[in-house]
Amino acid sequence: MSASTDYAKLAIEQVIAEWQKQNKRVDDMLAKFSAEQFNSEIAPGKNTGTYLLGHLIAVNDNITTFLGFERSYAHYDDMFVKNPDKSGFAFPSLDELKTAWNKVNETLAKHFSSLSTEDWFTKHTAVSQSDFEANPQRNKLNIIINRTNHQSYHVGQMVLLG
Amino acid sequence: MSASTDYAKLAIEQVIAEWQKQNKRVDDMLAKFSAEQFNSEIAPGKNTGTYLLGHLIAVNDNITTFLGFERSYAHYDDMFVKNPDKSGFAFPSLDELKTAWNKVNETLAKHFSSLSTEDWFTKHTAVSQSDFEANPQRNKLNIIINRTNHQSYHVGQMVLLG
Numbered sequence: 001m002s003a004s005t006d007y008a009k010l011a012i013e014q015v016i017a018e019w020q021k022q023n024k025r026v027d028d029m030l031a032k033f034s035a036e037q038f039n040s041e042i043a044p045g046k047n048t049g050t051y052l053l054g055h056l057i058a059v060n061d062n063i064t065t066f067l068g069f070e071r072s073y074a075h076y077d078d079m080f081v082k083n084p085d086k087s088g089f090a091f092p093s094l095d096e097l098k099t100a101w102n103k104v105n106e107t108l109a110k111h112f113s114s115l116s117t118e119d120w121f122t123k124h125t126a127v128s129q130s131d132f133e134a135n136p137q138r139n140k141l142n143i144i145i146n147r148t149n150h151q152s153y154h155v156g157q158m159v160l161l162g
Numbered sequence: 163m164s165a166s167t168d169y170a171k172l173a174i175e176q177v178i179a180e181w182q183k184q185n186k187r188v189d190d191m192l193a194k195f196s197a198e199q200f201n202s203e204i205a206p207g208k209n210t211g212t213y214l215l216g217h218l219i220a221v222n223d224n225i226t227t228f229l230g231f232e233r234s235y236a237h238y239d240d241m242f243v244k245n246p247d248k249s250g251f252a253f254p255s256l257d258e259l260k261t262a263w264n265k266v267n268e269t270l271a272k273h274f275s276s277l278s279t280e281d282w283f284t285k286h287t288a289v290s291q292s293d294f295e296a297n298p299q300r301n302k303l304n305i306i307i308n309r310t311n312h313q314s315y316h317v318g319q320m321v322l323l324g
Contacts, residue, residue, distance in 0.1 A: 007283050008169035011177075014299050018307050043205035043322050121169050137176050145180050145307075152311040153318035160205050160319070 009117045015141060016112055019148045023105055025155050026056065030101065033161055035094040042160045047085045049161045052154045053097050054080035059150060061104045066124040066143045069111050073100055115140065171279045177303060178274055181310045185267055187317050188218065192263065195323055197256040204322040209247045211323045214316045215259050216242035221312060223266045228286040228305045231273050235262055277302065 030053075038049035047055075058076035065071050079089040092100070120141040123132035132138050192215075200211040209217075220238035227233050241251040254262070282303040285294035294300050 007279065008173060010283060010298060010301075011170060011173035011303060014301075014304050014307055015173075015177075017299060018311060022311060043208075046205075046322060117169065121172060136172060137179060139172075139176075141173060142176050142180075145176055149180060149184060149311055149314040152314035156315035156318035157322070160208060 012117060012120050012141060015144050019144055022148050022151045022155060026101065029158055030098055037161045038094055040161055042157045049158050050091050051080060051085035052158050054091060056151055056154055057097065057100050057104055060108065060147060063108060063143055063147055064111060066126055067111055067140050068125050072103065072107065174279060174282050174303060177306050181306055184310050184313045184317060188263065191320055192260055199323045200256055202323055204319045211320050212253050213242060213247035214320050216253060218313055218316055219259065219262045219266055222270065222309060225270060225305055225309055226273060228288055229273055229302055230287050234269065235266065
């Protein structure tokens, strides 16, 4: 393997390391905050922690689709993605959400390790071949870069529960 | 250039594209929110938008140091990094902060474009040679991956001003 391939592999490992780091921040909040804290709003009139946790689970679960695998929590989309908080849904319990959070992360870790360096630079499933050829950044690696920042954005909000 | 070098180059471009995307979110808030909104707390008893904006300017300005260049806003560190909000500092005006924000981004953009693919995988300036050899992820690219997520975290908070 050339130094250049090593660089691409290293860049992928760094993107995944940041992903894991942001996951750990959610793990830490799950260990620290009570169900009552999660059910509180991050600021008056804004989203609850429970909604944001469910939102992260649904969005992260959908990464599996972008990578070309089957997702498990598509039924969370109505509650946590397609509709805003306080739309009248009965949310799963914090314990159920914790189980889902862990399951999504285990599944993603397994898929991440199954992809080769070259695989990461192939198109994700939500872009057409012609659009991908026009913009080769629309690859699988970009989904992780983008979703890590999406998670950081909401983690910045969820810490306000503390 | 081999396909492998292209992959490393593409990964760097994607990391920088996400950085630019997160900068644009701050640009949009600067265009939209009033000085009064920036001076408000993101949630009762939490940081003000002005503090978070100054914090992002100081932290992002310091990226120049990590890349091996001179920084311009080291004098912001006392106000916006080393001390918490409401420590009694007289903050710069929103116009001054906007000017600083834009200047930092222009300077970083210039430095980013001066680095070769190989440069991005060399050690950043705050890690020793031996620590870098033990963990080659501690390179310049990692600073951008990490600081982009740092910014996303605070952007998620600053949007609460709206």
